[in-house]
Amino acid sequence: MGLIFLGIGIAGTILPVLPGGPFYLVAAFCFTKSSERLDNxxxxxxxYDKYVEGFRQKRGMTRKEKxxxxxxxxxxxxxxxxxxxxLFVQIIMVVLGLYKHYYFIKKIKTIKPGEIE
Incomplete structure (x- = not known):
């Protein structure tokens, strides 16, 4: 499961309509629970360093990152x-793009750059 969610997360990093971060978090959870070797x-x-660890430690993102x-x-x-x-696909992309903004603004905590972790 961890490899599947990692693949979706990588696709989400590349594709504009799919957020990658949440899938990286699920992949990290799956790796932690399944295999110590895969987890390491x-x-x-x-x-992991760029997207998951920072988010896990800070419990949010800076305004600049968002x-x-x-x-x-x-x-x-x-x-x-x-x-x-x-047209149908274009409408779906616009709706998902708007949802992405809602998610980043309302659901992910905005932290100050100098805030202690």
Whole structure:
């Protein structure tokens, strides 16, 4: 299960309509519970250091991190809107993009850069 969620998380990092962070957290949980060797491997990856560990320790993201992630995702969403020529898919992408903003604003705590962990 951990490998599946890790794959979805990586896809979420690349694809604009899928958040990667929550899937990395689930993958970390699965690795921790399943195999010590896989857990150590996953905790040694750059993906874990960059996305999971910081979020776990701080219990939130800085405003700068939120803006950076949203701008990158929005760029790919807008790019996809021009590439995809199916109206239904375009509507779904816009709705998911709006939900992404709601999630980042309302559900993920915004912490100050100097705040103690």
């Amino acid at each position: 491997w996953f905790k040694g990856t750059k993906v 803006i950076r992630i949203n701008l990158i995702a929005d760029f790919f969403i807008v790019l996809s809107l021009f590439i995809v020529d199916i």
